[in-house]
Amino acid sequence: MSASIEMPFGTRYRPGSMLRGKVALLPLPGDEGQGVELAVLWETEGKGDTDLGVIYYRVLVDGSSPPSAARGEHPFEVQVPALPLTYNGTLIKIGWRVRVRRIGRIGSQDTVIDQPFEVSW
Amino acid sequence: MAEGRATPVGIIVTVAFALPFIIVGLAAAYFGYQSHELLTVPLGLVFVGAGVAQIVRVLRRTRSAEARAAAIASHQSATLRDVLPPTNVDYRTATRTNFTALEIYGRVLGVAPLPPIRTRPGVSLPIALPIRDEASGIGTFVVGSIFFVGGLSMGIVAVFSSAGGGALMSGAFALVGALVLIFFFKKRMARLKLPHVELSTEPVFLGEPFRVHIIQVGPARITRLRVDLSCKERVTFTVGTDTRHEENEVFNQELLDDPGETLRAGERWPHDLHVTLPATCPASFKSKHNAIAWTLRVRAEILNWPDYDEHYELRALPKPVGLQ
Numbered sequence: 001m002s003a004s005i006e007m008p009f010g011t012r013y014r015p016g017s018m019l020r021g022k023v024a025l026l027p028l029p030g031d032e033g034q035g036v037e038l039a040v041l042w043e044t045e046g047k048g049d050t051d052l053g054v055i056y057y058r059v060l061v062d063g064s065s066p067p068s069a070a071r072g073e074h075p076f077e078v079q080v081p082a083l084p085l086t087y088n089g090t091l092i093k094i095g096w097r098v099r100v101r102r103i104g105r106i107g108s109q110d111t112v113i114d115q116p117f118e119v120s121w
Numbered sequence: 122m123a124e125g126r127a128t129p130v131g132i133i134v135t136v137a138f139a140l141p142f143i144i145v146g147l148a149a150a151y152f153g154y155q156s157h158e159l160l161t162v163p164l165g166l167v168f169v170g171a172g173v174a175q176i177v178r179v180l181r182r183t184r185s186a187e188a189r190a191a192a193i194a195s196h197q198s199a200t201l202r203d204v205l206p207p208t209n210v211d212y213r214t215a216t217r218t219n220f221t222a223l224e225i226y227g228r229v230l231g232v233a234p235l236p237p238i239r240t241r242p243g244v245s246l247p248i249a250l251p252i253r254d255e256a257s258g259i260g261t262f263v264v265g266s267i268f269f270v271g272g273l274s275m276g277i278v279a280v281f282s283s284a285g286g287g288a289l290m291s292g293a294f295a296l297v298g299a300l301v302l303i304f305f306f307k308k309r310m311a312r313l314k315l316p317h318v319e320l321s322t323e324p325v326f327l328g329e330p331f332r333v334h335i336i337q338v339g340p341a342r343i344t345r346l347r348v349d350l351s352c353k354e355r356v357t358f359t360v361g362t363d364t365r366h367e368e369n370e371v372f373n374q375e376l377l378d379d380p381g382e383t384l385r386a387g388e389r390w391p392h393d394l395h396v397t398l399p400a401t402c403p404a405s406f407k408s409k410h411n412a413i414a415w416t417l418r419v420r421a422e423i424l425n426w427p428d429y430d431e432h433y434e435l436r437a438l439p440k441p442v443g444l445q
Contacts, residue, residue, distance in 0.1 A: 015441070039187035042234075044411045047367060048356025051408035053234055057191035082226060083233040084406050085439060090369045091354040092411050101185055106129050110185065121442040 001034065001070065002026040003100045005115040012118045013096075015082040019117070022075040023060065023100055035103040036061040036070065040078050042119075045093040055081055063103070086118045127182035135179040142172030194232075222324040222438045230324070235436055236407040236414065243319035245334050245391070250318045250433040253416065261305045269298025311429040314341050318419060324436035328400025333376065335392040335419060339384025342424035348377040348394065348417060352402055352437070355412040371413070372402050381422070398437050405436040 007021040023038055040056035056078040061070040076098075087094040096119050102111040127135075146168025153161025181189065226233070243249035272294030279287035314337075321332040335348055352372040358365055376394050384390055398415075406413040415437045420430040 037185055037187060039191065041187060041190065044408060046356065048358050049410040051410050052186060052190050053408070054187050054190040054194055057187055081233065082229045083235065083404065085404060087403050089354050089371065089403060091356045091367060092413065094406065099187060101187065103185065110126065121439055
């Protein structure tokens with residue numbers, strides 16, 4: 001599966017603004033029966049264990065969908081919340097991402113494609 | 122990355138590990154019930170619960186981290202919808218700019234990754250802050266009592282049965298218990314002298330002035346009173362089977378260092394502090410393993426009484442650009 005994330009209004013957003021974009025999926029031979037999820041989320045990085053918060057979640061393709069369902073563009077739209085803002089500290093970093101996850105087959109890893117963006121005033 | 126999805130092998134291993142707990146627990150509960158040994162029944166059920174919890178935990182992890190977080194967020198917003206603070210205004214269309222952080226963030230406070238702070242109305246300013254660790258310490262008291270009473274009674278038995286080694290060991294237990302109890306009672310006594318800590322507003326805006334009142338009530342012979350405001354990053358991380366904590370101070374400001382005062386019963390000793398947090402400092406944040414915490418540290422040295430040293434957490438939030 002090939003996937004790309006487009007965000008036509010750039011990668012910097014103010015709280016309260018609308019984030020719009022689309023995910024283009026192109027299934028490859030052998031991708032039948034694999035699920036694909038889309039999420040918009042904040043995630044912590046740094047020394048602490050990772051935490052995340054999801055503000056938008058959608059299953060683009062589930063395991064039982066026909067292969068044709070996986071092909072094409074999937075637009076999405078979500079209002080950016082007031083908190084948390086993007087932060088780059090010493091022990092903690094808070095980053096925002098649009099994430100596409102292709103669920104791996106039994107015994108194999110998931111494939112994750114991230115498009116980072118910034119939330120700040 | 123967050124905790125990954127459970128693999129089929131992981132699920133099989135977990136179930137294989139948990140099943141003996143469930144079987145042994147069920148057997149213990151059944152035979153305990155049959156033989157009227159009723160203490161065995163709850164013990165068996167604890168084993169069953171531990172096994173079932175392991176299986177439920179691993180089965181939940183068959184979904185992606187995002188799917189699990191989305192389910193939690195959906196549940197939280199449904200739970201909190203009816204109990205949130207007043208409405209938040211749309212600052213972009215508003216005709217005034219002097220909104221408080223509570224007016225701007227309103228409903229967001231219940232669902233955003235922020236520390237939950239249960240304020241109450243103040244006496245001289247609108248908001249009274251609670252101490253960060255408000256727990257009564259009853260657990261400390263129980264543990265200390267068990268060690269002390271248990272150690273003491275076993276020591277007495279050991280002395281009368283001429284078991285020197287046992288008496289020494291029991292004495293050590295009793296000593297640990299006594300130290301824990303002394304710590305508990307010192308903390309409880311110190312808290313009897315805590316001042317009122319009140320704010321003009323909570324949450325506060327970064328870059329905006331606000332007032333802090335520290336009101337010490339007598340009787341107390343304070344020989345030094347200090348108040349500091351700090352912002353710290355706090356993280357929790359796992360190394361092997363250990364859980365470790367680390368913190369980094371981002372900002373610290375001394376607000377007060379007073380040489381003290383002798384107060385009669387009922388006498389009030391107020392301090393009115395004017396504070397502005399730097400606009401460039403980070404906003405409050407709290408998630409399971411990571412936090413950015415703004416706290417007021419209030420400590421006093423008291424003559425003939427245990428000193429107090431307590432933290433009061435507050436939420437500092439960024440002010441929207443449209444209102445600056």
